[in-house]
Amino acid sequence: MFFATGQPGWMRGGWGGVMPPAPAPEQELAALKQQADYFGHALEEIRGRIQELEAKPADK
Secondary structure, three states: OOOOOOOOHHHOOOOOOOOOOOOOHHHHHHHHHHHHHHHHHHHHHHHHHHHHHHHOOOOO
16 A cells, blocks of 8 residues: 555555664574574474374375
């Protein structure tokens, strides 16, 4: 939808215009390690489920 600006809402910059500060390198490293750990466990669970499904005979 267009208003007086002639721009759609996503182009008007109504989100405040202030970017949050970048995290300190130590904080970013800790967050990345936490994400890697989380996704590593999730991947293990996915692979386990794949193995379970492959081990079962296919029902047709």
